[in-house]
Amino acid sequence: MDTFLQFYQHIPEKINPEIMHFGFFSIGWYAVMYLVGFLVILGLLRKRLKKGEGQMHMTKEQLLDFLLICFLGAVIGGRLGYVLFYNLPFYLAHPLAIISPLDPETGALVGIYGMSYHGGLVGALYAVMVFVKKYNLDFWALVDFVIPAIPAGYFFGRLGNFLNGELYGRATDSWLGMYFPNDSFGFLRHPSQLYEAFLEGLVLFVIFWLGRNQRNWQGKFLALYFIAYAVARFVGEFFREPDLQIGFVHWCTDAKFCLPTGQAGVSTLGQLFSLAMFFIGGGMLFWKKRKTMLQ
Numbered sequence: 001m002d003t004f005l006q007f008y009q010h011i012p013e014k015i016n017p018e019i020m021h022f023g024f025f026s027i028g029w030y031a032v033m034y035l036v037g038f039l040v041i042l043g044l045l046r047k048r049l050k051k052g053e054g055q056m057h058m059t060k061e062q063l064l065d066f067l068l069i070c071f072l073g074a075v076i077g078g079r080l081g082y083v084l085f086y087n088l089p090f091y092l093a094h095p096l097a098i099i100s101p102l103d104p105e106t107g108a109l110v111g112i113y114g115m116s117y118h119g120g121l122v123g124a125l126y127a128v129m130v131f132v133k134k135y136n137l138d139f140w141a142l143v144d145f146v147i148p149a150i151p152a153g154y155f156f157g158r159l160g161n162f163l164n165g166e167l168y169g170r171a172t173d174s175w176l177g178m179y180f181p182n183d184s185f186g187f188l189r190h191p192s193q194l195y196e197a198f199l200e201g202l203v204l205f206v207i208f209w210l211g212r213n214q215r216n217w218q219g220k221f222l223a224l225y226f227i228a229y230a231v232a233r234f235v236g237e238f239f240r241e242p243d244l245q246i247g248f249v250h251w252c253t254d255a256k257f258c259l260p261t262g263q264a265g266v267s268t269l270g271q272l273f274s275l276a277m278f279f280i281g282g283g284m285l286f287w288k289k290r291k292t293m294l295q
Contacts, residue, residue, distance in 0.1 A: 003173060011189065012180045017164045021222040033160030037153035042067055044149035044209075053213060054145035055138070066131050066142075073127030074120040081119010085269065087245050113166075117233075118273045140219045147221040148205075148212035155201025162193035169195070169239045192240040220288055226281025228276040237271045 020027045035275040084093045094104035121261045132139045169190025177188035211217050
């Protein structure tokens, strides 16, 4: 057992984030995993088209255009979301760092890093609205068609985070902990990227893929995804290390609203966004139900 733990806990230290390196150009596992995720989503949706599942009628070329537009929207939204909510003071002082791969202080090539899932979701949904307007499609039918495949792509995205040695978890003494080379403290930490890959990726994919043709889910997939993802992300955040520049969010300002212990409420920013996502999803379900009753 000790030999296994010695191997298991040091796995991240044995992974090189770069697959190939040519001068200033490099190919990393992070980018490759996102590409794999994109191709998996494309393959799953093409399978749905071939089987005639859902209420969507589009060509393979239109499907590819749609996914590329959504990917672009997710990247732009994810980047802007990170800038606005996770490190705004830094980017106000160094606006070029939003799009520049160079360190603003040293000029060293460090790449562009920092993405917000919730910002990416907003960007992707905006792209969907642009696409449906261009091709005169039904918004709800399109998201119903696409959502069952989305968690599969997210699974590979979280694997990319793990292989890149980033977004690791909180310090722990559990045997599940691992040592990450980018952790300057050298703590044993939860591999929270793998937890999220399982919860937000694999579990949600199984749920939505098995339910993709359920009649009573039609028109509700977006709301159900909001709720399910919010729950999975909220749980996962208990193991994830908050961003250093933000830390934990203390939301108790009045003693009568504090926890039973009298301590201030503590959450991560990701958990607060997930709560908002949960209530938005619940609101959409309520609106859908009320709309159906009035028809």
